[in-house]
Amino acid sequence: MQLLVSLHPNFANQRNGYYYVSFADAQKKQWFLKAYHQLLDTGIELAGMDMLNHFRYSQHKVQTAVDIKNEENGRVLMKMTVFFGNEEIALAELQKMLLAGQRAVLLKDNSLGILNDEWLQQYAAIIKHGKINKDEIEVAKSMAIIEQQVTKEKEVLKPLLKEQWWQKWQQWQNEDKIIYDVPDTLKAELRPYQRKGFEWLTLLAEAGAGACLADDMGLGKTLQTICYLAYHIHHNPKSINIIVCPSSLIYNWQQELQKFAPDISSIVYHGVNRNAEALEKAECQVIITSYGTIRGDAGVLLVRDYGVAVIDESHNIKNPSAQITTVVNMLHANIRIALSGTPVVNNTFDLYSQLHFAIPGMFGSREFFKREYADAIDRDNDEDKIKALQKLTAPFILRRTKEQVAKDLPQKTEMILWCNMNREQKNLYDEIKDQVRSNIFLGIKNNGLNKSKLAVLQGMMKLRQVCNSPLLLPEEERLGAKASVKTEVLLGELLNILKEHKVLVFSQFSSMLDLLAEECNNQEIKYYHFDGRTPPSKRAEMVNAFQDKDDTTNLFLISLKAGNTGLTLTAADYVFLFDPWWNTAVEQQAIDRTHRIGQTKNVFAYKIICKDTIEEKIIQLQQKKKKLAEDLIGEDDGFIKTLSEEEIAY
Structure with a gap:
């Protein structure tokens, strides 16, 4: 009787000579199944199971x-x-x-x-x-590796890794004990979290696994990776390794290698003068190239077997259908490392290609990953799927934020500089807004929302250009307006701070940067200026000069998309975002060019926003579109795809 009473908490209060449990209670936490097998295990036979409609469980486990x-x-x-x-x-x-x-x-x-x-x-x-x-x-x-918490009787794959490796894995998670010595050839003093990052890369490599290092921007992902490369090359001196990165970061990687690991021989394979024959003959340990170059010269770069393959700003391959993703995944390498401060830009599916690169085959096909995880998480916010994916990815993705590991980093202050257009600029804005609104909703009425989204994008672009400066429009469309309130506000700020501070100014419009450069010339303000047209070698030259404490050019005009990643510009302590970008993560990347390890001053970041315009609406819509702690708004077209007709009217 005691056994029966113990089967369910409700039984203790039942005194009718029999025990009753409701259908709903019998279903909870598989109670009926567990009670059934518990009774079978004690040798008690149950009669009537064949007459049940809902609980016709097999007696066998x-x-x-x-x-x-x-x-x-x-x-x-x-x-x-x-x-x-x-x-x-x-x-x-x-x-x-x-x-x-x-x-x-x-x-x-x-x-x-x-x-x-x-x-x-x-x-x-x-x-x-x-x-x-x-x-x-x-x-x-x-x-x-995901079986790290599994007991011996429940393990399936865990014995594939040696006990010594598991001991080191536990030490890495729970102790501050040094597991691997930093190579003597490394000319840098690692912070404690950077040493942890190096050891994590080394541990996974020892287990034959790749990794996705996703530390916050500015925490030294490059240095941690160079440290692991130095370790790998020390133990495999004849190995050839490859780094693939955006073209703007090629010379940054070359300089960092020369600075922190001068004994490692490297070669840059990039640009119109690149020579495949010279690359073949070169005795180098690291090849540095760009995404565009490896796509164009796949026949040259994919024929080798690499020891380590590193892809920097790995969100560049987030689209599994893109040609560059296909080519990068064809690299033959023993160890693969993906680096990105923002591995998730739009949604969970962004992770797939980066994880597939780092650990090929572990996450199945892209269709499987999308159906099993991405759709369930992004569309349904399925808690079980979130936990399942976290369990699978946790050993292979390492992300630390500045708040966690760089508490000594100076404060970052972000503010909005609100601007009110003068009468001519506001009249021009209102006129174009009325034209755009009329054309867009006529198009939606005739063709439907989906077929009108290009027109929506073009209309929004035109309104944003007017906010920046009427001079961005063709002369016949300006209605006599010339003055830009944003330019006036920015120049006023620059004249106040440039004597004592270095400043970064970002805009997504290269033509706007040209206008700002012209104004700086008129005001006799010295500046550096680069955008997507600037050769990588020239960019590196300007960055080095700007970082030099004796350099007297205190202003840097930078294209948002060409210069928002990978660059270290800690000489600056003021950042101005001249126009808002759809994706706040891209804006944060720009700010973090200066708010990163090496910064010793407080950083002030300003968004320049025209009041009562589309720019104010963009900021509000950004907040509405956030999901899973990441901004779902990606590129321009990605943002437009998420807009409803009501939001367009808004």
């Missing part, structure tokens, strides 16, 4: 046998058998059921074989992510 057959090239082949009693369940059918969210198998005797929580935690991810052929399943060896 799920059993699984695993035999590891082969381990090669980061993949593991296993024989796996799943059965209830004497009935074996085909792996392919089991995979379909799990992907459909089913937890019960209809057996030949019409009873239900239940896949309980313990079994699902132990085997579901392996079966979902595996390639199945009859009774064999192949998975990425890296999946062993």
Whole structure:
């Protein structure tokens, strides 16, 4: 009797000579299934199970046998058998059921074989992510790392990694003990969190896994990676390694290598004068190239086997369908490292290509990842899927914020400088706004919203140009307006601060930077200026000069998209964003050119916004479009795709 009473908390208060539980309570947390098997385990026979409509559970618990057959090239082949009693369940059918969210198998005797929580935690991810052929399943060896908390009797892949490695992994997570010595050839003093980052890269590499280092911008992802490269080259001096990055960062990587690891020989393969024959003959340990170059010269760069392949600003390959993503994934490398301060720009699916590069095959096909994780998380905010993806990715993505690890970094203050247009500029803005509104809604009425989104984008672009300066429009469209309130406000600020401070000014319009340069010439203000047209070597030259404490040019005009990533401009302590960008993450990247490790002064960042215009609306809509702690607004067209007709009217 005591056993029966202990089966459910409601039974203790029942004195009728029998025990009753409601249908709803019997369903909760699989109570009926657990009670049924508990009674069977104690030798108690249950009568009437064949008459039940809802709880026709099999008396047999799920059993699984695993035999590891082969381990090669980061993949593991296993024989796996799943059965209830004497009935074996085909792996392919089991995979379909799990992907459909089913937890019960209809057996030949019409009873239900239940896949309980313990079994699902132990085997579901392996079966979902595996390639199945009859009774064999192949998975990425890296999946062993997600079993770090699993007890010995529940482990499946964990024995693939040596006990010594697991001990170091535990030490890395729980202790400050040094696990790997920083190479003597490294000419830098690592901060504690940077040493942790280097050790994390080294640990994963020792396990045969790649990594995605996603530290906040300015925390030294480049230095941590160079430290690992120095370690790898010390142990593999004949290996050839490759760094792929945006063209604007090529010379930054070259200079950082020369500064922190001068013993490593490197070569830049980029530009119109690049020579494939010279590259072939060069005795170098690191090749530095750009995304555009590797796409154009795939035949030259993909024929080698690399020790380590690094992709910087890895969100450049977030689109799995893009040619550059395909080419980068064709690199042959023992270890792959992805670097990005913003790995998620638009949504969860952005992670797929970067993770697929770092740990090939572990996350399945892009269709599987989208269906299993991205859609469920972004569309449905499915908590179970969020937890499942976090469990899978946690060992391979390392992200630290400035607030966590660089508390000594000076304060960053962000403010908005509100501007009111003069009468001529405001009249021009209102006239164009009325034209745009009329044309857009006529187009939506005739062609529908989806077919009108290019017109929406063009209309918004024109309004934003007027906010910056009427001079950005063709002369015949200006209605006599010339003055720009933003330019006046910016110049007023610059004249006050340039004597004592260095300043960065960002705009997405290169033509606006040209106008600002012209105004600076009129005011005899010295400046540096680069945009997408500036050769990378010239950019590096200007950055070095600006960073020099003895340099007297205190102003840098920079294109937002050409110069918002990878550059270190800590000599500046003032940042002006001349026009708002759709994606706040891009704006933060621009600000973090100066608010990063090495900065010793407080940083002041200003957005210059025209009051009662589309710019004010953009800021408000940005906040509405945030999701999963990341801004869903990506490129211009990505932002437009998320707008409803009501928001366009707004």
